[in-house]
Amino acid sequence: MKMPRSNxxxxxxxxxxxxTTFSLENGSMYVCRIYSRFWGRTxxxxxxxxxxxKSSSVKVSRSIYESFTADxxxxxxxxxxxxxxxxxxxxxPNQIKFIQFLIPLKYRxxxxxxxxxxxxxxxxxxxxxxxxxxxxxxxxxYICYAALFFKLKEITGNASEGAKEKKEVSx
Amino acid sequence: xxxxxxxxxxxxxxGILIGEDCYGYELVKKAGxxxxxxxxxxxxxxxxxxxxxxxxxxxxxxxSKGRGGSRRRYYKITGKGENAFTxxxxxxIRLLNMNTNPGFSL
Numbered sequence: 720m721k722m723p724r725s726n727x728x729x730x731x732x733x734x735x736x737x738x739t740t741f742s743l744e745n746g747s748m749y750v751c752r753i754y755s756r757f758w759g760r761t762x763x764x765x766x767x768x769x770x771x772x773k774s775s776s777v778k779v780s781r782s783i784y785e786s787f788t789a790d791x792x793x794x795x796x797x798x799x800x801x802x803x804x805x806x807x808x809x810x811x812p813n814q815i816k817f818i819q820f821l822i823p824l825k826y827r828x829x830x831x832x833x834x835x836x837x838x839x840x841x842x843x844x845x846x847x848x849x850x851x852x853x854x855x856x857x858x859x860x861y862i863c864y865a866a867l868f869f870k871l872k873e874i875t876g877n878a879s880e881g882a883k884e885k886k887e888v889s890x
Numbered sequence: 891x892x893x894x895x896x897x898x899x900x901x902x903x904x905g906i907l908i909g910e911d912c913y914g915y916e917l918v919k920k921a922g923x924x925x926x927x928x929x930x931x932x933x934x935x936x937x938x939x940x941x942x943x944x945x946x947x948x949x950x951x952x953x954s955k956g957r958g959g960s961r962r963r964y965y966k967i968t969g970k971g972e973n974a975f976t977x978x979x980x981x982x983i984r985l986l987n988m989n990t991n992p993g994f995s996l
Contacts, residue, residue, distance in 0.1 A: 826934055832953070832960030833915040833930060839957075861931035 740769075741800075749800045753792075755781065764792070766799045771842045773803045814838055821859060823866045830862060894943060896978045899936055902926045904967060904975040907946065913962040937965060945971030 737753040748769035755762050762784040767774040777795065787795075815834055822830050834855060841851045896904070899921075906912060906920045914933055921928045928936075940946040951962040967975070 828960050829914055829963040830930065830934070832957040832962060833913070835957045835960060836915050858930050861929045862934070863931075865931035865935050 741796075743797075743800060743804060745804070747804060749803075751796050751800075764796065764799075766796060766803065768803065771845060772839065773806065775799050775803050815855070815859075818859065821863050826866075834858060893977075894945070894974045896974060898982075899926060899928065899932075900940060901975065901978050901982065903933075903936060903940065904945065904971055905979075907965060907967040908972065908975060911964045911966045913951065913964050917965070940965075940971070943974075944968060945974050 737751075739751050740748060741751065742748050750767050750769065752765040752767075753762065754765075760781050762779050762781055764777040764779070765774065766776075777799065784792075815831060815838075819827060819831060837858070838851060838855060841854065902921055902924060903917060906917060906924070912920065914930065914937070917937075918928050918930060918933055937946065937948075941948065945968060946965050947968055948963050948965050951964045953959055953961045
């Protein structure tokens with residue numbers, strides 16, 4: 720497939736959903752998606768690199784978006800892409816920040832780091848966003864289950880022995 | 891020496907840690923490669939239990955790519971852990987041999 724080799728992003732303003740691929744001067748490829756949500760009131764402009772390791776999103780109201788010309792939208796997208804290009808990966812924000820409160824405090828840093836690394840690897844493999852979300856929520860659910868019902872305690876011991884001990888104590 | 895009881899997953903994790911120090915997610919991946927499916931929640935439980943039994947100790951590493959600024963917690967096997975692993979592995983091998991060679995013929 721031939722990829723465009725220019726800074727220009729082809730924006731069709733009238734369509735509801737736009738997906739376009741473009742490259743910067745240094746040759747790195749970026750994908751841009753423009754779509755509307757909330758009954759068409761808000762327009763989202765998502766920019767992501769081809770490896771899917773860096774992404775940025777712009778949210779504007781429909782009226783503001785419609786006041787822009789196609790060239791202005793192009794400028795915004797290219798500016799965002801250049802800013803992403805300059806950003807080292809370590810500066811990427813913590814992606815599970817808004818659900819961190821579910822994780823036990825003692826393990827928070829470790830678990831957050833491990834889950835972030837998991838997200839990073841899955842994105843690099845090119846997995847769909849919804850699949851990543853399902854896996855991460857499933858992992859989080861299991862962590863919460865372990866924390867709530869076992870207080871992250873030992874659950875691997877010999878159950879029959881424990882029962883025997885309990886019986887002896889009761890006698 | 892105390893007879894420390896270990897289950898299959900604990901033995902697998904100790905086996906991985908004998909080679910090198912690992913952090914949580916790395917342990918899950920390595921266990922998966924060896925055919926032992928682990929989830930992060932389960933792993934932290936197991937690690938806590940192993941730490942409590944003094945078979946494993948942990949230390950903080952540095953933050954690296956893709957961790958949202960969080961540090962890695964590395965787990966390291968102790969001398970007691972190595973002894974427990976050797977004993978447990980011998981016991982498992984003995985049990986497996988018992989299963990395959992029942993010692994009588996029908």
